[in-house]
Amino acid sequence: VTGGARRVALVAGEPGIGKTRLAAVVAREAERAGTTVLYGSCSEDLGAPYEPFLESLGHAVTHLPTEVLAAEAEVHGDVLTRLVPEVAGRVPLGAPRLTHDPETERYLLFRAVASLLTTLASAQPVVLILDDLHWADKSTLLLLRFLLSVEPAPSLLIVGTYRHSDLSRHHPLTDVLAALRRDPAVERLALGGLV
Numbered sequence: 650v651t652g653g654a655r656r657v658a659l660v661a662g663e664p665g666i667g668k669t670r671l672a673a674v675v676a677r678e679a680e681r682a683g684t685t686v687l688y689g690s691c692s693e694d695l696g697a698p699y700e701p702f703l704e705s706l707g708h709a710v711t712h713l714p715t716e717v718l719a720a721e722a723e724v725h726g727d728v729l730t731r732l733v734p735e736v737a738g739r740v741p742l743g744a745p746r747l748t749h750d751p752e753t754e755r756y757l758l759f760r761a762v763a764s765l766l767t768t769l770a771s772a773q774p775v776v777l778i779l780d781d782l783h784w785a786d787k788s789t790l791l792l793l794r795f796l797l798s799v800e801p802a803p804s805l806l807i808v809g810t811y812r813h814s815d816l817s818r819h820h821p822l823t824d825v826l827a828a829l830r831r832d833p834a835v836e837r838l839a840l841g842g843l844v
Contacts (some may be wrong), residue, residue: 650774655802655834661813662840668810671840672778675808679776685769690780691789698788699732701779702762709769710735721768725761732758759795766796770803782811787821794825797832
C-alpha cells in the first residue's frame, strides 16, 4: 500500500477471538508509520446503510484541510453531504444534482466516496478499518465492492472483520466474499484459537 497499491485484508473468526484487536494493532502501526487511519463499524441493532463509512468518513471530513475538502465539495458536495453531513458545515457545496433514479443516486454516492478516499490517499496512504461486517447491510457491501474496482487504485488498505459463524448462504457478505475470492488484492485471514 505504501508503494501505491490497493489491498484488502478480510479477517474472519469466532466472536471474541481477537479480530477487532488485530485490526487495532494494524491501525496503530500504520498510524506510527504516518498513514491516515479511518475506522468505522457496523452495529447489530442500528444496521444503517453505509454505517461504517458514515463513521470513518465523518472523522476524515472534520480533519481534512479546508482547501482539500472544498475541492471535493465542488464536484461531489451535494452527494457527499447525504452520507457525511459534516461537509456542509465546513465548506460551500457544488450545485445540486437532481435525479430520481435510485441506481444513479447510488452510483454518484459511490463515486463521491471513492473520490474522497483517493484524495486522502494521494497525500499519504490510508488504512480503512471496517469492523463487524457480518452486520453490514447490502448497500454497505456494494460500496465496499465498488471501492475495489476504482481505477487508478489509491494507496488504500481496507481491513474488514467479520464473524464467519454468523454468515448463512443468503447473507449479503457471503456473496461479496465469493466475488472477491479470485481478486489478487484480497487476502483472507481466518483466526483460530491458540493451541
